[in-house]
Amino acid sequence: MNFTPRYLGRGSWLARRDPRLLVLAIFCFVFSAIQVWDARLMLVLVAIAFLYYRSAGIPFREVRRQWTFAIVFISLIVIGNGLISSGRLRGVEPDVLHLYGYVPVLGTPISAESVMFAAAQFMRFMAMVAVGFPLAFAIAPNDFGVTFARLGVPYRFAFALDLTFRFVPSLSADYRTTIDAQRVRGLELDRGPGGIFSRLRRQAPILVPTVINAIVGAEDTIDAMDLRAFGTGERTWLRELRFDRTDRLVLAGFVVLLVVVTIAGFTTTTAQVWVPDFILPR
Amino acid sequence: MSSTTMSRSSLWGVDSRVIVYSAIGAALYGVLLVFQILVPGTTAVQARPAFALVPFFGFAFGPIVGFFTGFVGNAIGDQISGWGLLTSWNWSIANGLVGLIAGLAPLYLASIMSRSLAYRAIAGALAGVVGVIIGFLFVFTDMILQGYDFNAVLTTEYVPVVIGDLVATIILVPILVYAWEPLKDRMGR
Numbered sequence: 406m407n408f409t410p411r412y413l414g415r416g417s418w419l420a421r422r423d424p425r426l427l428v429l430a431i432f433c434f435v436f437s438a439i440q441v442w443d444a445r446l447m448l449v450l451v452a453i454a455f456l457y458y459r460s461a462g463i464p465f466r467e468v469r470r471q472w473t474f475a476i477v478f479i480s481l482i483v484i485g486n487g488l489i490s491s492g493r494l495r496g497v498e499p500d501v502l503h504l505y506g507y508v509p510v511l512g513t514p515i516s517a518e519s520v521m522f523a524a525a526q527f528m529r530f531m532a533m534v535a536v537g538f539p540l541a542f543a544i545a546p547n548d549f550g551v552t553f554a555r556l557g558v559p560y561r562f563a564f565a566l567d568l569t570f571r572f573v574p575s576l577s578a579d580y581r582t583t584i585d586a587q588r589v590r591g592l593e594l595d596r597g598p599g600g601i602f603s604r605l606r607r608q609a610p611i612l613v614p615t616v617i618n619a620i621v622g623a624e625d626t627i628d629a630m631d632l633r634a635f636g637t638g639e640r641t642w643l644r645e646l647r648f649d650r651t652d653r654l655v656l657a658g659f660v661v662l663l664v665v666v667t668i669a670g671f672t673t674t675t676a677q678v679w680v681p682d683f684i685l686p687r
Numbered sequence: 688m689s690s691t692t693m694s695r696s697s698l699w700g701v702d703s704r705v706i707v708y709s710a711i712g713a714a715l716y717g718v719l720l721v722f723q724i725l726v727p728g729t730t731a732v733q734a735r736p737a738f739a740l741v742p743f744f745g746f747a748f749g750p751i752v753g754f755f756t757g758f759v760g761n762a763i764g765d766q767i768s769g770w771g772l773l774t775s776w777n778w779s780i781a782n783g784l785v786g787l788i789a790g791l792a793p794l795y796l797a798s799i800m801s802r803s804l805a806y807r808a809i810a811g812a813l814a815g816v817v818g819v820i821i822g823f824l825f826v827f828t829d830m831i832l833q834g835y836d837f838n839a840v841l842t843t844e845y846v847p848v849v850i851g852d853l854v855a856t857i858i859l860v861p862i863l864v865y866a867w868e869p870l871k872d873r874m875g876r
Binding site: 572619636 | 701702703704706707708709710711713714715717718719722724734736737739740743755759763766768769770771772773774776832833834835839843854855858859862863866867870874
């Protein structure tokens with residue numbers, strides 16, 4: 406697996422935006438989406454999410470594996486929740502459900518309401534995943550620290566975020582090297598006798614050297630920061646970030662979306678499951 | 688900075704060491720999260736060996752490092768897998784709380800932590816257990832955020848993740864403490 410940060414959206418319309426916009430857009434969108442259960446409004450949110458995703462210019466072949474994972478995982482969540490919750494839906498009385506039948510063995514009722522709940526949930530997650538992708542692939546890896554610093558995160562933690570993204574590729578390379586070295590010595594990670602405890606214990610020869618080496622190796626970074634008097638005063642970043650007119654307009658759009666969805670949630674039925682007549686059992 | 692001698696104020700200090708250990712912990716957790724082991728006899732319980740890093744970093748380096756490791760590491764792991772950095776932000780906070788609670792061990796396990804290395808290794812596991820059981824209670828926010836009912840969150844989210852992560856914590860945190868503490872003393876930390 407490739408852990409190196411990939412700037413796949415380089416040069417796209419979204420990548421040219423102020424990176425703070427990409428973070429704020431996600432916040433506005435996620436908090437909008439979690440208030441909506443009406444599939445009609447959720448469809449609108451899905452359309453906005455995929456329009457936004459498309460503007461990041463991320464080549465699909467590069468993220469096919471991530472999309473596959475996301476779709477499989479979302480499907481498992483939606484199906485699992487539907488089965489485990491025994492057909493109970495928040496805000497819907499069991500005696501008003503329009504039943505199709507019951508799941509064999511489990512006896513979970515399947516109703517028009519639970520189907521629309523599952524559909525809205527699936528669309529919600531898909532939309533949130535689509536909006537989240539540009540944050541990983543349309544922000545220059547070097548811009549993460551300054552982005553969060555300019556969003557008001559204390560500079561120490563913004564610097565920690567910056568360092569985290571820089572450490573990911575080198576630590577994953579160390580991890581692979583450790584696996585190879587231990588396999589050469591005869592360690593079998595995937596096979597061997599024993600249950601879960603034995604299998605977890607077999608991870609120790611990989612985990613311990615990788616972690617301890619990383620901690621010991623961090624001393625160089627700590628020394629370098631101490632020598633530059635890190636922590637004695639407010640730090641600045643060389644990179645300047647500026648919102649231009651387009652950034653302001655896009656951000657205003659997401660803020661308006663959040664406000665409208667919030668108001669609609671209190672004044673209309675968008676926070677409730679919508680069931681169209683044509684799916685009601687005859 | 689020894690985990691056994693931390694005062695209340697030093698627990699919350701943020702110096703270059705805290706920043707770098709936080710970044711290392713989060714990056715390692717995010718990278719290693721992709722490797723999971725299905726607990727035999729179950730269909731949904733995954734033991735995540737990398738999860739042991741969250742209570743370990745909290746226990747060894749304090750609550751701030753622990754919270755950052757869990758919170759940012761989980762978000763990065765989600766992003767690497769394709770799930771999205773903030774799609775399950777409440778789960779990232781839950782992971783962070785595990786590290787934070789484990790990092791507060793000097794406040795509630797002081798008597799054990801001042802003893803021999805074997806006791807400190809046990810204290811690491813205990814701190815992790817406390818952190819996992821309490822920290823993951825935050826996933827019940829899915830009742831509000833995702834509209835799940837209590838049973839759904841309990842049986843499909845809280846119990847499976849707590850079982851899987853407790854197994855990883857109990858086995859791997861003491862091993863990591865055993866490996867780190869003598870080295871820490873040699874390094875003069």
